[in-house]
Amino acid sequence: MDYLHKLLSFSSLYSVPAFLGALALSAALFVLGFGLLHRMSSTVKKWVTIACTFIAGLYFLLGFIVPTNDKGENFITPTVEPVSYFIMYVFAWTLGLGIISLTIVHGRRLLTRHAGWHHSLAFFIAMLSFILFGFWSQIGASGPAGVKSAYSALFTLLINLDAAMFSLLAFYIASAAYRAFRVRTVEAGLLMVAALLVMLGLVNVGVWLTSWIPESSTWAFFRLENLSVWMMSIINMSGQRAVTIGVAVGALAMAMRLWLSLERGAFFSQEG
Amino acid sequence: MANVAPDTTVARNDRESPVVVTVLLGCLAAFIILSLLFAGKAAAQDHWTRVLSVVATLGIFTILYRENPLFRFLEHIFIGLATGFGVVYLWLKVMEPRWYIPMMPASLVEGGEGKWWLFFALLFGLLFFSVYFPKLSWMNRFAIGIIMGWAAGYALRAFVGLIGPQITAAFKAPITKYYVEGLPALNSIPMTIGETTWWWHPYWLISLIVLMCVLAYFFFSVEHRAGWIRKPAVAGRYLLMLSLGTIFGTTVMARLSLLIARFDIVIDNIRDWGVMILGKM
Numbered sequence: 001m002d003y004l005h006k007l008l009s010f011s012s013l014y015s016v017p018a019f020l021g022a023l024a025l026s027a028a029l030f031v032l033g034f035g036l037l038h039r040m041s042s043t044v045k046k047w048v049t050i051a052c053t054f055i056a057g058l059y060f061l062l063g064f065i066v067p068t069n070d071k072g073e074n075f076i077t078p079t080v081e082p083v084s085y086f087i088m089y090v091f092a093w094t095l096g097l098g099i100i101s102l103t104i105v106h107g108r109r110l111l112t113r114h115a116g117w118h119h120s121l122a123f124f125i126a127m128l129s130f131i132l133f134g135f136w137s138q139i140g141a142s143g144p145a146g147v148k149s150a151y152s153a154l155f156t157l158l159i160n161l162d163a164a165m166f167s168l169l170a171f172y173i174a175s176a177a178y179r180a181f182r183v184r185t186v187e188a189g190l191l192m193v194a195a196l197l198v199m200l201g202l203v204n205v206g207v208w209l210t211s212w213i214p215e216s217s218t219w220a221f222f223r224l225e226n227l228s229v230w231m232m233s234i235i236n237m238s239g240q241r242a243v244t245i246g247v248a249v250g251a252l253a254m255a256m257r258l259w260l261s262l263e264r265g266a267f268f269s270q271e272g
Numbered sequence: 273m274a275n276v277a278p279d280t281t282v283a284r285n286d287r288e289s290p291v292v293v294t295v296l297l298g299c300l301a302a303f304i305i306l307s308l309l310f311a312g313k314a315a316a317q318d319h320w321t322r323v324l325s326v327v328a329t330l331g332i333f334t335i336l337y338r339e340n341p342l343f344r345f346l347e348h349i350f351i352g353l354a355t356g357f358g359v360v361y362l363w364l365k366v367m368e369p370r371w372y373i374p375m376m377p378a379s380l381v382e383g384g385e386g387k388w389w390l391f392f393a394l395l396f397g398l399l400f401f402s403v404y405f406p407k408l409s410w411m412n413r414f415a416i417g418i419i420m421g422w423a424a425g426y427a428l429r430a431f432v433g434l435i436g437p438q439i440t441a442a443f444k445a446p447i448t449k450y451y452v453e454g455l456p457a458l459n460s461i462p463m464t465i466g467e468t469t470w471w472w473h474p475y476w477l478i479s480l481i482v483l484m485c486v487l488a489y490f491f492f493s494v495e496h497r498a499g500w501i502r503k504p505a506v507a508g509r510y511l512l513m514l515s516l517g518t519i520f521g522t523t524v525m526a527r528l529s530l531l532i533a534r535f536d537i538v539i540d541n542i543r544d545w546g547v548m549i550l551g552k553m
Contacts, residue, residue, distance in 0.1 A: 056421030093397025130356025194517025239515025
């Protein structure tokens with residue numbers, strides 16, 4: 001009875017047999033519940049899913065709406081953080097989906113010796129060696145020296161490849177800039193002027209160009225470095241704030257549609 | 273006949289000779305073996321790190337000339353390493369300390385707390401993988417539904433808790449009783465009316481005008497025909513362009529900074545190796 005009470009009250013279990021029993025019981029109940037649901041009609045599955053989606057959203061909303069005590073807490077507040085973390089742990093397993101997809105794509109190419117199979121082999125070697133050395137280097141207080149060295153080299157390679165990939169964007173952004181800066185409309189002209197002001201304000205040449213304006217004079221505002229800061233802190237901030245407000249209102253409407261499962265195509269709609 | 277784009281990847285890969293393939297795979301194997309051998313040799317490891325930096329940078333930059341086997345090879349290695357990093361980081365930094373260790377009892381894992389109910393996270397997580405079994409794939413939608421419901425509830429909370437205060441903060445009064453500093457210049461101008469000193473904040477007024485105009489541009493509940501909405505909306509479009517131009521400028525500068533850093537690494541290392549080999553440059 002004490003064990004059952006502990007299970008029902010979600011108390012910690014410290015003995016190994018009790019813990020393993022709890023896991024086995026949880027798994028059995030989970031499989032049984034979903035097994036029963038699997039035998040139900042598509043309509044039942046759809047409504048169970050919709051109900052669970054609604055409850056998951058309502059839980060967080062109630063935590064915000066229900067009146068709080070002097071400490072700013074209600075009956076939901078203490079559980080909000082653990083439940084949020086729990087959902088994040090659930091979500092973390094989706095990384096496995098990405099790995100399986102990559103494994104299927106590259107595995108198929110490797111097994112069929114499709115053109116470029118050696119790239120897939122390189123992908124597997126890189127991924128598996130990083131995982132192997134990553135976990136192996138954590139074993140014990142210091143970990144095997146050779147493994148640590150290999151892990152460090154792989155990590156260095158990753159960082160450098162990452163930085164090099166992103167620095168390539170500097171070249172591509174140059175062609176984007178050419179297209180954006182072709183002044184054909186007033187809007188394109190304004191975009192160019194703003195970008196030029198900001199870029200010049202951030203480099204020494206820009207600062208030098210207007211360095212003849214004394215820093216303490218009334219006209220110091222027109223020094224490029226000041227103008228650039230002003231553009232970023234006044235015009236850009238307000239513009240972005242307006243966009244953020246618009247996005248937030250859109251996200252609110254979208255959240256309502258998702259929460260109430262009104263979104264077209266959600267949950268089994270193709271199954272009628 | 274369906275208009276199908278030719279598979280250029282296959283065409284490109286067909287050109288790669290067995291010699292190129294062998295050399296590339298051999299380099300990868302040599303890289304791992306050398307990395308293992310350099311354990312405990314600080315100087316060798318330092319040189320090795322520099323070589324990797326230069327090879328990775330120049331290898332990736334070869335794409336600027338044209339598509340080539342070296343770039344594609346490094347690209348796949350990058351994807352593999354990034355995936356491996358995702359797995360290692362997620363487990364070691366998130367799942368192990370926050371999920372696995374608290375779930376296990378202390379007698380099995382050091383620091384364990386025996387929170388057995390965390391096991392349900394794995395059970396629910398496994399539902400995602402039902403997508404690979406057509407008959408069970410509805411379970412995947414169940415798991416996604418819970419995540420979506422949570423995200424929707426969180427978004428509703430976030431709107432009130434996070435965005436709400438920002439909206440309030442956006443509407444700053446242009447005239448206050450307080451002196452405000454921190455902006456480039458001329459933000460707070462004193463005005464004495466009677467015995468009270470008021471502070472006039474022109475920048476806050478400009479901010480308010482920009483905000484209202486850009487919001488008017490995105491306000492589609494009313495057709496932009498009447499002057500009272502059309503004029504602010506047009507001004508909003510121009511102001512938004514200034515704002516986007518500012519973002520574009522900072523983005524360009526950020527990318528250039530990355531590029532300069534890569535050039536720095538390559539040039540510095542090559543110069544050092546030159547000094548090492550030739551003595552003086």
